Amino acid sequence: MQVAAKKIIVLGTGGTIAGTAAQAGDNVGYRAGERPVQALLAGLGGQALPPGLELAAEQVAQIDSKDADFAFWLALHARCAAHLADDAVRGIVITHGTDTLEETAWFLASTLPAGKPVVLTCAMRPATALSPDGPQNLCDALALANDLGAPGVSVVSAGAVYLPQQVQKLHPYCVDAIGSGEGGPAGWMEEGRLRLAHPWPSQGAAAAPWRLPEPGAAWPWVEIVLSHAGSSGAQVDALVRAGVDGLVVAGTGNGTLHQALEPALRRAQQAGVAVRVTSRCAFGRIVGTPAHGLPLAEGLAPVKARIALLLELLQRP
Numbered sequence: 001m002q003v004a005a006k007k008i009i010v011l012g013t014g015g016t017i018a019g020t021a022a023q024a025g026d027n028v029g030y031r032a033g034e035r036p037v038q039a040l041l042a043g044l045g046g047q048a049l050p051p052g053l054e055l056a057a058e059q060v061a062q063i064d065s066k067d068a069d070f071a072f073w074l075a076l077h078a079r080c081a082a083h084l085a086d087d088a089v090r091g092i093v094i095t096h097g098t099d100t101l102e103e104t105a106w107f108l109a110s111t112l113p114a115g116k117p118v119v120l121t122c123a124m125r126p127a128t129a130l131s132p133d134g135p136q137n138l139c140d141a142l143a144l145a146n147d148l149g150a151p152g153v154s155v156v157s158a159g160a161v162y163l164p165q166q167v168q169k170l171h172p173y174c175v176d177a178i179g180s181g182e183g184g185p186a187g188w189m190e191e192g193r194l195r196l197a198h199p200w201p202s203q204g205a206a207a208a209p210w211r212l213p214e215p216g217a218a219w220p221w222v223e224i225v226l227s228h229a230g231s232s233g234a235q236v237d238a239l240v241r242a243g244v245d246g247l248v249v250a251g252t253g254n255g256t257l258h259q260a261l262e263p264a265l266r267r268a269q270q271a272g273v274a275v276r277v278t279s280r281c282a283f284g285r286i287v288g289t290p291a292h293g294l295p296l297a298e299g300l301a302p303v304k305a306r307i308a309l310l311l312e313l314l315q316r317p
Ligand code: ASP
Pocket: 014, 015, 016, 017, 032, 063, 064, 065, 066, 096, 097, 098, 099, 100, 122, 123, 124
């Protein structure tokens, strides 16, 4: 069924890839989310897709991804889910800002079926740049979305392909700002073909549909708290008083916590707030069990642990 599917869907959401600056060559003073996704595709001059495939583009949002919110995620999830259920659809490309790309990738990977490619791509330079990176990234994403050997959510940027769990924005300016640290890329896009670094992992397809809020309904309130020199419990106590539902703590090193923060987190737990501890280190994962014994969000960066906790809280009866 899928082999016969010929349609690649491109969902535009904004970002720098769709950004424009008043002056060509200005790579910083631009507005993200200006060009429609149809214009980005038109800019490729019809060269981007292997023959026999059909392209359909939809503008789901037109935002700077620093402003991504629950309504944006729900709208994007709904369009992806509808297209993935269509037998004619072979794969999906999402054009997205780099700022919260890793959060959207993890949210979609956690909640969508993983049978077909869903490829997020982005740019660090606006469409008006003297040498924009968006067009090649979009070409690579279209080729990857056509590859039935790469099902599930992935990210392609600057010629490399990344998987949702480890992908991060690592640099505020350079063209290859997206990476996976010590995990490295899952592969590379070379002239429209995926060269794998290792066998494509099967992504944990959501076994059952996740319960997501109806548009406009409230989500749980989950905040991220950082353990740092001079930490106190005051921020945690204030959040608990204000009614927070969950706290993700970006702990030091191997998931350790400032001695002034830990008692406040225990008070939060006793008040019914879900607490998950991660590490603020950019790479690696917590090894063993830190002495505080608070629950860990193993292997996830704080922003992704927050998404995992949101989804967990949403499934509670
Ligand atoms: N602020 C932009 C955004 O995330 C940056 C980018 O697209 O790279 O939408």
